Amino acid sequence: MKGEEGDACRAWQLLMRFFFTQRGELPSWGAELGLSPVQCHVLHLIEPGRPLAMSRLAATLSCDASNVTGLVDRLEARGLLVRRPSPADRRVKVIDLTPTGSRLRAQLLRRMSGEPLPLSRLSVREQRALVRMLERLVDDESD
Amino acid sequence: MKGEEGDACRAWQLLMRFFFTQRGELPSWGAELGLSPVQCHVLHLIEPGRPLAMSRLAATLSCDASNVTGLVDRLEARGLLVRRPSPADRRVKVIDLTPTGSRLRAQLLRRMSGEPLPLSRLSVREQRALVRMLERLVDDESD
DNA sequence: TATTGTTATACTCTATAACTATA
């Protein structure tokens, strides 16, 4: 028998299926806004008014710093964000959304939440239980 | 007040955060196996012994058919899968994992489940409840 | 005629290596 282990395994398996399903849909979400998957990711990561160091972006995306340069180049060229040196450490450059970028981010978030999972299949009580559990699992960014 | 709507929204928000977090980690998972993110996705999609039409792959990845050609070219060149015409409709080509591909897929899945979310934070009872809810939300592939 | 997959082409995404500026 594989009692406790079994449930955790099954939960993880379902979460992975969810992950790959969403991954397949990400291109469609961004397409109408002219955003590639990675651009959606970047926009999701930058909360307006909360500048982000480029090095932190590279770490979060698990990609090389040189890649972030090009990524930010293109987003900046489109007027969605700006980059400026950090006052604290002038080696560091932080990026922040422009008003245009902020609006596009809001549109993206709205679009992503437009046709989500059939959460209505769950009762209110279950939704609350789900939120409590996910918060303990996911909300781990002690920010 | 935003009672029922609020919980569904919050749940979706947390699931999206989970999605983007995993998306950031996908490159690391595949790296040691020499797999790009999209290659991980393809391997995850093809269950061994269950051939998949290339057109179906394009639909699931939300990408153009011409892209799948190159994708499958490279995986086939590495000996991870084979492609052959479907007997039923010779326009269609189906792909299937080789034994090597099947082993690599197993390795990938093991690696992905290696250090998952801290599911142990949930009690057994909660884990079961989570599984039941996720099954209703995610397990929608009437296969 | 419509559909599946391929080819040619171009642009984005990504990593490696060498470099600059700052610490």
Add this chain to the structure above:
DNA sequence: TATAGTTATAGAGTATAACAATA
């Protein structure tokens, strides 16, 4: 010396358009 970011280069990922084979 070490770190953050850039540049040059090359290969993978992706879309568009034109095409071949099959239905």
